[in-house]
Amino acid sequence: MSATAVAAATRRGFSAMQYLICLRGIMWREMLRFVHQRERFVSALVRPLVWLFIFAAGFRQILGVSIIPPYETYVLYEVYVTPGLIAMIQLFNGMQSSLSMVYDREMGNMRMLLVSPLPRWYLLISKLVASTTVSVLQVYAFLLVAYLWGVEAPPWGYVTVLPALVLSGLMLGALGMLLSSMIRQLENFAGVMNFVIFPMFFASSALYPLWLVQQSSPVVYAICRLNPFTYAIELTRFALYGTVNWLALAVVAVMTVLFVAGAVLAYDPARGLIARRGGGAP
Amino acid sequence: MNDISGKNGPELPREAPQAATSLAMPALAMDRVSHAYGCRKALVDVTLTVPQAHFTALLGLNGAGKTTLFSLITRLYDTQQGTITVLGHRVDRSPGEALRQLGVVFQARTLDLDLSVMDNLLYHAALHGIGRRTARQRAHEVLEEVELAGRARDTARDLSGGQMRRVEIARALLHQPRLLVLDEPTVGLDVASKSAIVAHVRGLVRERGVAVLWATHLMDEVEPSDDVVVLHKGRVLAAGAAANVVQGADMRTAFTMLTAGADSTGAGME
Numbered sequence: 001m002s003a004t005a006v007a008a009a010t011r012r013g014f015s016a017m018q019y020l021i022c023l024r025g026i027m028w029r030e031m032l033r034f035v036h037q038r039e040r041f042v043s044a045l046v047r048p049l050v051w052l053f054i055f056a057a058g059f060r061q062i063l064g065v066s067i068i069p070p071y072e073t074y075v076l077y078e079v080y081v082t083p084g085l086i087a088m089i090q091l092f093n094g095m096q097s098s099l100s101m102v103y104d105r106e107m108g109n110m111r112m113l114l115v116s117p118l119p120r121w122y123l124l125i126s127k128l129v130a131s132t133t134v135s136v137l138q139v140y141a142f143l144l145v146a147y148l149w150g151v152e153a154p155p156w157g158y159v160t161v162l163p164a165l166v167l168s169g170l171m172l173g174a175l176g177m178l179l180s181s182m183i184r185q186l187e188n189f190a191g192v193m194n195f196v197i198f199p200m201f202f203a204s205s206a207l208y209p210l211w212l213v214q215q216s217s218p219v220v221y222a223i224c225r226l227n228p229f230t231y232a233i234e235l236t237r238f239a240l241y242g243t244v245n246w247l248a249l250a251v252v253a254v255m256t257v258l259f260v261a262g263a264v265l266a267y268d269p270a271r272g273l274i275a276r277r278g279g280g281a282p
Numbered sequence: 283m284n285d286i287s288g289k290n291g292p293e294l295p296r297e298a299p300q301a302a303t304s305l306a307m308p309a310l311a312m313d314r315v316s317h318a319y320g321c322r323k324a325l326v327d328v329t330l331t332v333p334q335a336h337f338t339a340l341l342g343l344n345g346a347g348k349t350t351l352f353s354l355i356t357r358l359y360d361t362q363q364g365t366i367t368v369l370g371h372r373v374d375r376s377p378g379e380a381l382r383q384l385g386v387v388f389q390a391r392t393l394d395l396d397l398s399v400m401d402n403l404l405y406h407a408a409l410h411g412i413g414r415r416t417a418r419q420r421a422h423e424v425l426e427e428v429e430l431a432g433r434a435r436d437t438a439r440d441l442s443g444g445q446m447r448r449v450e451i452a453r454a455l456l457h458q459p460r461l462l463v464l465d466e467p468t469v470g471l472d473v474a475s476k477s478a479i480v481a482h483v484r485g486l487v488r489e490r491g492v493a494v495l496w497a498t499h500l501m502d503e504v505e506p507s508d509d510v511v512v513l514h515k516g517r518v519l520a521a522g523a524a525a526n527v528v529q530g531a532d533m534r535t536a537f538t539m540l541t542a543g544a545d546s547t548g549a550g551m552e
Binding site: 014021022025026033036115 | 356357358359360377378379380381382384386388390391392394396397401404405406407408409410411412413414
């Protein structure tokens with residue numbers, strides 16, 4: 001790019017470099033926050049491990065898992081439940097970053113983000129990418145501990161799972177972002193737990209295969225089938241074994257686009273929910 | 283959407299560089315701006331101008347609509363009626379260009395308390411697309427100016443209220459804006475910090491030609507040579523040079539008379 005072109009770019013609009021600097025800045029801050037909030041990392045790791053070490057050990061004898069794709073043999077319950085726990089990490093992270101958006105907004109940091117001259121959709125997507133990166137790191141930390149515990153996936157599975165993690169992380173992060181535009185107060189995260197995290201987690205294929213659910217309750221089965229979280233889990237489960245669940249991929253991709261669009265719309269100054277509500281301004 | 287390239291609608295003519303620096307163009311112009319939250323009217327027909335290189339005080343009691351006005355200038359939400367222009371750039375049509383010229387200090391504390399002072403500044407610089415090296419250099423300069431260069435590595439949480447405010451002002455200047463808007467910047471500060479901040483901002487106007495819109499409900503922060511805009515219950519009651527608005531009375535008396543007059547004639551909305 002010539003000197004005049006650079007000058008023109010800085011005078012009006014922004015150069016690709018400036019977009020990159022902005023993304024890097026947002027990611028770097030998210031990392032710093034993650035590092036500073038050590039309890040957040042520890043609890044993100046301990047939560048699924050409690051399920052893996054205790055719940056799965058207890059359930060192992062009660063629940064027989066037959067051979068279902070992508071598994072080629074009978075698997076232990078620990079193995080079955082691992083993708084569900086991975087998705088749980090990402091669900092919590094998505095909601096937690098939504099909590100941090102609410103917190104940010106309360107503390108005014110969100111205001112600072114939104115007065116950046118870069119387009120607002122870009123700022124929100126950068127924030128989303130940053131929180132997804134954090135969630136992927138958390139998942140790999142969990143996979144490492146699970147590996148040491150004896151829950152092993154095929155070696156290349158650890159690589160093929162990455163794109164699935166990115167996509168499902170984006171979907172859950174975008175859902176969190178959409179919710180954050182609707183939550184007014186910090187305390188309402190308890191509400192998010194009750195009304196979003198628990199129903200999504202339990203009405204999914206995280207803890208039990210859907211054919212088992214179908215046998216006991218067709219209604220709950222139908223709900224599980226409608227739950228996008230089920231597809232995030234299945235996408236991850238198949239990717240961990242080097243295969244693609246196309247239906248899950250399609251659902252997760254479509255839901256990601258919808259949630260991102262919803263979040264961008266909710267934070268849009270003209271149509272947004274913030275505008276309708278007054279943004280907490282006295 | 284924040285379309286900075288102006289792809290929405292017809293391409294606006296590019297401002298010539300001379301026009302952009304012309305002092306005749308106001309730093310901030312609001313033209314008949316109205317805003318309502320549901321049926322509660324927060325701003326009614328607000329017209330005001332902040333000239334370049336001038337200190338303009340926006341006087342108003344709590345609830346006068348100052349914070350709404352700031353939310354509109356910074357485009358937290360769109361203007362429902364009327365137009366807002368920052369140095370020739372309409373906030374709704376080219377928000378990127380308008381926000382780039384604008385430094386903001388919000389009433390609420392907006393530093394990330396877990397991060398160091400320097401990290402807060404670098405983050406802000408990144409949000410404006412300023413590269414690491416330039417950002418670091420400018421951060422040192424602005425911290426020097428607010429006499430906090432020695433605290434760069436400290437966590438923001440460890441600063442006093444006055445110091446945080448100074449860091450926020452430093453941060454608002456990092457991208458070298460030509461208009462600085464501050465929403466009640468001295469609330470909750472002791473007398474010494476307060477006068478240090480007022481003096482610093484007045485210095486910016488004098489020495490660097492930054493335009494300032496300073497919202498306050500404290501009459502003693504206004505000097506006779508300032509421009510003042512008196513906002514009361516969402517309406518502009520008076521605007522002009524402070525000396526003219528006051529007309530001989532002292533600032534506090536004049537303000538009380540103005541707002542009381544508005545209330546008795548029914549110009550208020552409640």
